[in-house]
Amino acid sequence: MARKIPSRSGTAVSNEDRLARSRQFATSTTKYAAFDQSTAEAVATEGPAVKSVVKNEPRKGEKAAAAETARINSGVSTQPVADDACSTRTEGQSRTYYVRIGAEDQARIEALAERSGLDPDYVRRALIKAVRARMQNLRDTATWHEVASAARPRLAESKGTGAPFMKSMIRLDAAHMAALQTSIDDPLNVYGVTLLLSAFGKALLHSEIEELAQKISGIEARAARPDPA
Incomplete structure (x- = not known):
């Protein structure tokens, strides 16, 4: 008695379609890999510079404090203070x-x-x-x-x-x-x-x-x- 071979459900995919999809995936992978590499290089080159600027530049409050300290120090006399007992x-x-x-x-x-x-x-x-x-x-x-x-x-x-x-x-x-x-x-x-x-x-x-x-x-x-x- 001859056996029935069940038919596959769905749409059949040909070898040409598989090959086209494989090539498309490979192209996308290469593109995103190149993008990630350029981003990493930019971070590697620009990141330290940005950090350096933030580190070296004083904050707004620090600028005001430094200016006030300089103003006070400029008015301080360098002459020795006379002894109160001698003055009396x-x-x-x-x-x-x-x-x-x-x-x-x-x-x-x-x-x-x-x-x-x-x-x-x-x-x-x-x-x-x-x-x-x-x-x-x-x-x-x-x-x-x-x-x-x-x-x-x-x-x-x-x-x-x-x-x-x-x-x-x-x-x-x-x-x-x-x-x-x-x-x-x-x-x-x-x-x-x-x-x-x-x-x-x-x-x-x-x-x-x-x-x-x-x-x-x-x-x-x-x-x-x-x-x-």
Whole structure:
């Protein structure tokens, strides 16, 4: 009995078609291979250059920071900064001193104000002004020694002796303080500058009260003279 040979389904492909497709595929493969090679070469040659530019070029923020740093550095002085302590020693510094008044001197001030017909507070302000002016004159002329004999006994008084009368300041440099301590005969620097100034201030206040009393006495004497006419 003869066997049936089943027929193939679909459309039959001839050898010519297979050969044409093979050639077409080979052409496409060659084209894409050439494209990939040119792309790889471009990346190999251009890639480092691009990276190099990005690496070497500073960012926008870095440019601004560099410019600001250069501007600040250009204004910085190269001269050495003077020592603050040396500057203070050269120019001096303000020293505060306090003057207290005893009961006897206070009573004299009130009596002088009554005799002259002036307000006691007005007389006190005039005395403070006179003491400050004389203290500055002693400093400028280095004549502390002229008042030292009257100021020395005041150093033995306690700080709270008498009632508060005035508080003032005076600028002294190293030379001023040396002259002040030398005038009071204090080779061991036992007394502080504030205490010395206060002692001189008390001595000057007492002296100014004496001068004020003499002025008022002179005014009273002139007023008591008869009229020459």
